[in-house]
Amino acid sequence: MTIRDVAAGDLDAIVAIDLGETGVAKHDYWREKFELAARQRATHIFLVAEQEGAVAGFIIGEIKAWEFGSSPCGWVSAIGVANESRFTGTGTRMLEALLAEFKRAGIDIVRTMVARGNRELMSFFRSQGLMAGPYLQLEMRLD
Template sequence: MVAIRPAQASDLPAISALDARLTGLDKPDYWRDMLAPERNLLVAESEAGKLLGFIAGEVRAWEFGQPAAGWVFAIQIEPKQRERGVASALFEALVTRFREKGVTRVRTLVDRKDHLILSFFRAQGMVAGPSLQLDMDLA
């Protein structure tokens, strides 16, 4: 059984450690900022209280004239817990929060080469959106 709940400050070391292990980047300040009231940082934990994964997002509105939408910033699952419904449960919990805030769209950004996360979001019903990301190298 998996429990989904809002993250607490005491969860941050485990969230940051999981993210660092999977991305190769240690960013504890970023995760601390995700506890802000306007954001949604949710965790999935086992019956024993072990962190299985997390998802982060918030409702954003009016950038470049776009109406309010729920944005998914990050999702990470312990590799041994993948394909057990943990990520889908986290995603649905976040989507429920977005709906409660009155938004009707969910958006995210993914690297087009990251087939694992692309497959996950497509399995959740997400498709290419109306916006085009533009990028410029400042190096």
């Protein structure tokens, strides 16, 4: 398995992986993420896992500073693994590569946000050592 920067030719596979997880095909969204990573590689890191010539997964990390008063930190803003590559260590390999990128950029805190009901993803991040942080996400409906 190789972890490398995303390429334009990976987008269809990424859309398909995301479609399998969310049920929505978001071509424009992933293209925008790709273009952002191409323009601002230092703060928008978009990696894919490639296995036997096919995209097995993807991960996006962003370096953000001073949002909500927080000092610079790395955010894992998206992760997806193809069904056939689940439970093969693909997510772990991609996260390790992303954390290495964050470290190289001088970042020492990584954060993410996970839906409370998403047991699989929550367990994945827990198994990688992530714990509840000092912030709570709050929201309300604007009806």
